[in-house]
Amino acid sequence: YGSRLGHLIFDLDITAEHLRKALNVTAHIAYRGGIICFFNRNALNAHLVENTAKECGEYAHTRFWRGGIFTNANHQFGAVTRLPDLCIFLNTQNNILNQHTAVRDSAKMLIPTIGIVDSNCNPNLITYPIPGNDDTPSAIQLYCELFKQAIKRGKEERMRFLQENDN
Numbered sequence: 157y158g159s160r161l162g163h164l165i166f167d168l169d170i171t172a173e174h175l176r177k178a179l180n181v182t183a184h185i186a187y188r189g190g191i192i193c194f195f196n197r198n199a200l201n202a203h204l205v206e207n208t209a210k211e212c213g214e215y216a217h218t219r220f221w222r223g224g225i226f227t228n229a230n231h232q233f234g235a236v237t238r239l240p241d242l243c244i245f246l247n248t249q250n251n252i253l254n255q256h257t258a259v260r261d262s263a264k265m266l267i268p269t270i271g272i273v274d275s276n277c278n279p280n281l282i283t284y285p286i287p288g289n290d291d292t293p294s295a296i297q298l299y300c301e302l303f304k305q306a307i308k309r310g311k312e313e314r315m316r317f318l319q320e321n322d323n
Contacts, residue, residue: 186310
């Protein structure tokens with residue numbers, strides 16, 4: 157959007173629009189019974205991300221990601237492995253210079269991705285980029301809460317639909 161006093165400023169209207177789309181996709185994948193995996197490399201927020209995934213019955217990976225885990229899954233795990241249906245990146249970089257390796261692996265395997273894309277990140281490989289701050293714990297907490305609510309709502313609607321059709 158612009159810059160002020162040396163700080164880059166995001167247009168919050170655009171962020172809100174992209175966030176709505178991403179939450180909608182997340183809820184639909186949860187509704188369809190998809191596997192959702194949260195990714196984060198920031199050690200400060202690792203516990204928060206892991207707890208969020210646990211609370212909504214999904215998965216999280218907050219440690220170092222070896223390349224090829226998605227692309228070479230059958231060899232890595234020794235059996236046919238179901239890959240996630242959606243990857244949510246709360247931090248799209250391993251460090252200040254390198255993009256998270258799982259972003260590239262997800263793109264190679266055509267797994268849709270949602271990513272919080274800060275001003276120092278490349279959004280090209282992210283399916284649903286959300287421009288925003290990925291550094292502060294309060295921002296990550298907000299994103300985690302929103303994604304958790306979207307997943308829970310999707311799963312609740314699925315249960316309601318299944319109960320109505322059983323009768």
